[in-house]
Amino acid sequence: SAVISQKPSRDICQRGTSLTIQCQVDSQVTMMFWYRQQPGQSLTLIATANQGSEATYESGFVIDKFPISRPNLTFSTLTVSNMSPEDSSIYLCSVGSRRTDTQYFGPGTRLTVL
Amino acid sequence: EDQVTQSPEALRLQEGESSSLNCSYTVSGLRGLFWYRQDPGKGPEFLFTLYSAGEEKEKERLKATLTKKESFLHITAPKPEDSATYLCAVQAITTSGTYKYIFGTGTRLKVLA
Numbered sequence: 001s002a003v004i005s006q007k008p009s010r011d012i013c014q015r016g017t018s019l020t021i022q023c024q025v026d027s028q029v030t031m032m033f034w035y036r037q038q039p040g041q042s043l044t045l046i047a048t049a050n051q052g053s054e055a056t057y058e059s060g061f062v063i064d065k066f067p068i069s070r071p072n073l074t075f076s077t078l079t080v081s082n083m084s085p086e087d088s089s090i091y092l093c094s095v096g097s098r099r100t101d102t103q104y105f106g107p108g109t110r111l112t113v114l
Numbered sequence: 115e116d117q118v119t120q121s122p123e124a125l126r127l128q129e130g131e132s133s134s135l136n137c138s139y140t141v142s143g144l145r146g147l148f149w150y151r152q153d154p155g156k157g158p159e160f161l162f163t164l165y166s167a168g169e170e171k172e173k174e175r176l177k178a179t180l181t182k183k184e185s186f187l188h189i190t191a192p193k194p195e196d197s198a199t200y201l202c203a204v205q206a207i208t209t210s211g212t213y214k215y216i217f218g219t220g221t222r223l224k225v226l227a
Contacts, residue, residue: 048212108156
């Protein structure tokens with residue numbers, strides 16, 4: 001399976017600011033995804049990061065709040081914009097294998113908004 | 115509505131005390147069911163993929179099984195290092211014809227020495 005890294009691993013931010021999270025994979029992958037895991041809850045898909053085109057967002061998530069870039073097949077960023085305390089979560093990127101449909105997850109970014 | 119429900123929410127076992135975790139699902143167009151282990155502060159670690167009813171997969175003390183309505187993760191003679199949250203996810207067809215994962219809320223397992 002691919003090795004996935006995320007930066008930063010954690011951050012504490014002030015209300016109203018923005019944070020960009022990076023996801024780097026050690027091999028080229030077709031599918032990359034961004035998830036949110038709020039305290040005590042399960043994973044919720046934010047969007048699919050598409051290489052060379054706009055991300056596909058799930059219901060309840062919009063591009064203005066969570067802009068995503070995917071400049072190539074090994075890298076993606078998720079920005080959490082105009083943050084509020086409700087955005088405090090773990091943000092996870094994952095990559096998918098078309099052959100097996102299995103997704104592999106990065107270590108996550110723990111975000112706390114004050 | 116597509117839904118995944120895991121039970122129990124939390125489970126405490128003595129070392130060596132075998133048990134099962136349940137994942138029940140209602141989803142249209144099931145493509146696969148996945149089990150993950152998540153340690154505190156880390157991303158989910160892939161364990162198993164199951165595709166069809168009757169399928170079983172094993173890894174060390176863990177065995178996953180699948181029926182048409184639910185999946186079980188059996189833990190045989192658990193050890194303290196098996197303590198983690200176990201997540202179940204199904205891959206379902208979306209209204210646009212693509213596939214996405216739907217996760218359950220997980221079972222927090224604590225194995226006492």
